Amino acid sequence: MNGGLLVEDLTVTVGGRRIVDHVGLEIAQGKAMVVLGESGSGKSVTARAILGLLGRRFSVSGHVTFNGGPLTLGRDVGLVPQDHTAALDPLRRIGAQIGEVLRHHGIVGSRSQAKGRALGLLGLAGVRDAERVARAYPHELSGGLRQRALIAVAVACGPRLLVADEPTSALDVTVQAKVLDLLRGLGTTLLMITHDIGVARLVGDTVAVMSEGRIVEYGEARDVLGLPGHPYTRRLLDAEPRPGVPRGALAGGLA
Numbered sequence: 001m002n003g004g005l006l007v008e009d010l011t012v013t014v015g016g017r018r019i020v021d022h023v024g025l026e027i028a029q030g031k032a033m034v035v036l037g038e039s040g041s042g043k044s045v046t047a048r049a050i051l052g053l054l055g056r057r058f059s060v061s062g063h064v065t066f067n068g069g070p071l072t073l074g075r076d077v078g079l080v081p082q083d084h085t086a087a088l089d090p091l092r093r094i095g096a097q098i099g100e101v102l103r104h105h106g107i108v109g110s111r112s113q114a115k116g117r118a119l120g121l122l123g124l125a126g127v128r129d130a131e132r133v134a135r136a137y138p139h140e141l142s143g144g145l146r147q148r149a150l151i152a153v154a155v156a157c158g159p160r161l162l163v164a165d166e167p168t169s170a171l172d173v174t175v176q177a178k179v180l181d182l183l184r185g186l187g188t189t190l191l192m193i194t195h196d197i198g199v200a201r202l203v204g205d206t207v208a209v210m211s212e213g214r215i216v217e218y219g220e221a222r223d224v225l226g227l228p229g230h231p232y233t234r235r236l237l238d239a240e241p242r243p244g245v246p247r248g249a250l251a252g253g254l255a
Ligand SMILES: Nc1ncnc2c1ncn2[C@@H]1O[C@H](COP(=O)(O)OP(=O)(O)OP(=O)(O)O)[C@@H](O)[C@H]1O
Pocket: 014, 015, 019, 037, 038, 039, 040, 041, 042, 043, 044, 045, 046, 195
């Protein structure tokens, strides 16, 4: 593969326990992959291992390449974290937090340049009233706006890969759909982690289903979510609330 993300044979152990087990993933440039699985299946640890963000307690092996070379956090890849309350500094205005990322990476030299650029990034993240949001402290904003602010931070350095870990799980359904649309529309290669099949349907070109640290099923989203081959995927799909379909119908029908 020439472009995109390639993860080969990724294994993570902690305290003698293997929590990610020989995981391989491939995302073509500009495409979106969703890693889907229940809580504790190893999705977040996989994402953090790919980004090199796991602490020393974790032992990590395997290969990660992006566009054929090593992956550099900040320059190549932006992270949209799960918890927008914890990820923003409560004591600093949103504009200053975005500006700091821009200056830290040498993208702008002066404070006034940083300010202008921060407003542009908030606009890109779908914020209509960028001036007001830039002046606000995190607690003055809705969850949806805080998540958009984090997207602005994540895309500040023009990354070609975005990793988003449950980016909309704290948002209500309408805001969730808008933020997912936005992430999808940015055109970067996207790795999204979720336990929500609805999110996987909206975002994924491809879907990898994870259970107990392993990828149990992997393929085009329409195939994996339309006609799942693995019993675990069928159980996940069957637990999805859908109007008019009795629970158990899918697992029973395909088993
Ligand atoms: N710091 C840690 N020390 C020890 N074990 C950990 C640590 N972090 C995660 N784990 C274990 O690794 C496994 C995978 O966790 P992970 O957070 O990747 O799951 P997940 O699929 O992302 O779940 P969730 O959706 O709840 O975040 C779990 O069994 C978890 O207990």
